[in-house]
Amino acid sequence: LKSLVALSRGLQQVRWLNGFDPQLVHAHWATYPSTVAWALARITGRRFSFTCHAHDIFLDHQLLSRKVEEAALAVTISRYNIDWLSQHVSAQALPKLAVIHCGVDVQRTACQLDGRNGQHIVAVGRLDPIKGFDVLIDALHLLSERGIDYRCTVIGEGPLRTELEAKSRARSISDRIDWVGALPQEAVQAALRDAAIFALPCQVAADGNRDGIPVALMEAMASGCAVVTTAVSGIPELVEDGVDGLLVAERDATALANALQQLIEDAELRRRLAIAARARVETDFDAQTEARKLRTLMSSTANGRKRLLVVIDEMEVGGSQRQTVQLLTHIDRNRWQPELVYFRERSFLIDELERAGVRVHHIPKRGRIDPGFFLALARVLRRGRYDIVHAFSLTAEIWTLLALRMQRQRPPFVGSIRGLYLNQTMWFWRIKRFILSRSAAVISNSAAGADVAARLGCHDRDNIDVIGNGVQIPAPISTRERIILREQTGVPDDRVFALFVGRLVDQKNVFCLLDAIAALPAEQRPWLALVGDGPLRARLSAHVDKIGIGTQTVFLGERTDSTSLMQIADFLVLPSHEEGMSNVLLEAMAAGCPVIASAVGGNPELVSHEHTGLLFPSDDRTALARCITRLTGDAALRKSLSCQARVRAESQHSNSALALATQKVYERCIDADDARARSARRSPASPTSESDHA
Template sequence: MRRDRLLIVIDGMEVGGSQRQVQQLLHGLDRRRWEPELLYFRSPSFLVDEIARDGVRVHCIRKRHRVDLPFLWAYARLLRERDYALIHAFSLTAELASVFARALARRRPALVASERSFALDRPRWFWWLKGFAIGRSAAVIANSRAGARATAQRTGMPDARFDVVPNGVALPQVISPDERAALRHELGVAEEQLLALFVGRLVPVKNLPSLIRALAALEPEQRPRVALAGGGPEQDALELLAADLGVDANLVFLGERTDVPRLLQAADYLVLTSHFEGLSNAALEAMAAGCPVIASAVGGTPELVDNGRSGLLFPPDDAPALAAAMARMGDAELRRRLARGATAHVNAHHSGGALAAATSAVYERCLRAKEYAKNTGVAGPEPVQGPAK
């Protein structure tokens, strides 16, 4: 079997959904077929160490400015030295850097772009640059049908340029009842109180003020303990809002955690209040852990959470609706039913092996098209696996 060298590129390796998907993909790729490597530009985290321990060669080239010629020359030098067959870029910054570094290196590895954020409030120049990058890519992998459709529309690119590959997730190691009880005690959960968990960056797109307003709308005896696992620039503002609304005693800020699977098994449910989502890695991890999900019905989330079967959905930025969903989670039988539905869905559709296999199939198609063009002097056939119908 031929073994091709592959470079996964992402700008930052902080703890986030895309970064966890990079880790899942690198772990799941068939090492008999691929020799995967990782390149990132900033913000290392424990995920980098875990990827390296998994036998993946890791490169860090610091990008210090928006236009950084020394960075581009260093990236081009890496392309010349390592002679990759294919680059898969996981962000617009990584896509643009890859386009220009390939030109400087005079190397033409196939380029696969990504659509993951589903942030529709981006300015016009963002979509112009995204279209520029996609136009120079052999394929685009989106993690949701909604994200693929929206990006195709805003960039003017044909639907056939996109492949939809849902996120993958690994099943967690099950914790014991004693460990669960000890973790809930550590988080300050009172007897008979529920524990609601948020996992993600404390940034505006996550719309966490909506969660705090919903918490305040609940009767005091209904309020869960809310733990926020993640860091970010919004923490001070969130603490002030919670104090103003009189619910600061119900909140605990955990910062970045390396034990999210344990936290999810200790929680009674996960809450996601985002303005935009692609396909939420936090929701996937919760579902895999048997933790029910309450989420805003945005982006690719309705593709993942079947309302009333594998979780509860509410209209975005609707704190009263979120409060009503949180109140419903007081029903233990409902939580058990949602957890069963969520776990069954993840097992059927979102394994790490499925992520790697579907992504690898896109890589293979891109390399076949490149080989066809090399042998015939004409471009290969257009991709045919477009987004959702």
């Protein structure tokens, strides 16, 4: 009910909030205040954050894990709370958690060590189960039985007051306890200046509720009291047993009585603990210092990491999939919080992303039209509050774009050109035109792909950003390692090793490669390994036997060590009908493997003929056979092409260059979107219209 009332009142402040134009909406407490902040942030398109303390974590779990996932920052008051929250939120949300202590104003809290009553015990807190006042009464009863003289003042009100007073009477110690109720802060400070000992035996209640780090403890330590308390929740982060206070086990009246008796009887111990306690509060629990920390943290959050979502259809091992992984794992994590959505075909690439701390959403798509899938995608987009969304395939683009149209606040959408699409239908191009015309930016991985899209009227060529694929540069291997790997792969000692890596599909034109090798004299043929899988595998295997190269050809299937195979191969062949920016070519060049490629699409952008590799006309088996003959018989040429290719990959196609160039496009889109939003907020009377992009 409180949440509903608070939410209703909060929604009345939307106009004021827009006029104030904050960068961040922050709430204290993870209950209804954070619910209101969350709602206001979603409505107004701002980031939100909150601070959680104790009961709002341990007792009132009002969508707590969801709030942490959605928030830009989740602050709490102890390391103990962080550890507890870590068990209830995803690993990807952990970087959002931060500790900012509650504290006291040390400059306004005088520390008095002399003139205190060594037999005066004070306890301050709400009279409810988590404070452990029932245990304090039992401990005081034990002191009385031991003949220890003391006086106890209990400051606070609460539901247990009647019960606690009755218990003190039953223990025959009511004449030693003053139940003074709630007092103004000045009166509390006066009591803390008089008493030598502060007791607060906190405990975990039956319903799981517990304290965070009680501010009353901090106030007592700052004022010069020697404190005794329990090792519950975050209290040991404030009090180190025997150093700046005494810690006892919760609900242990005997241990509490022993600690109180020790402090009553040992003035030197009280003084030593009190001096250390004041220093502890000054160092780690000063309210002014903690407030500055919070302000710095909130400021960096408001101007800090942007939330990026990349969407792709399938994550089987392929070029676009590898580039997705390279982008998400190399983007600046101090500035970006990357996530991935994929629909089908999990592979080891997902494992790589998850190990790198990238949050991955799998939304299964069953059939061409799947309402459940669409609603799930829209829900992820809505809850994610992403700053920018980038789709990497046509299916991902169209469904993401449509799902974004359901949102009131839409982030900029970035479309992609990942190839030449030469064999696609006019329907494909109509859909692509629809997508790119509604994109804040379009990124092509090759100039050839951008040219085709512009020629077919999908987008203005000047507004397409060309960002070549990136590649990981592997460390060179030794001659001995190369020999061992070739033996393990089954490469004959006296044969040149040719390699193909890619999907076994029509686009890759593997039949051209097989026929070119078969056309060579047997003594000039290389030993050929085909790495990859796909729908043509059975037909290709049958063709190998038919043309008589079965003893010189092996199908290795899908492999995770393709880079190692490139490092031991004598050359790689890519005879594709079409390519955008081939990852396989880039990886081979980075590995120092000479390449032969068809002169299609983006291949000539990577391979400079006779310099970083050899090119041949598409589907020209005779020309391909000549290239194979040259590299098979000329080790010096292979070495020259290998060195130049690696230099080209290192200098122009590093993963850091890919990430940096892509980040610049994202930032440009976000800046333009922010400028439009600011303009709209400053002109509330102007008619509203939909954004030009999703």
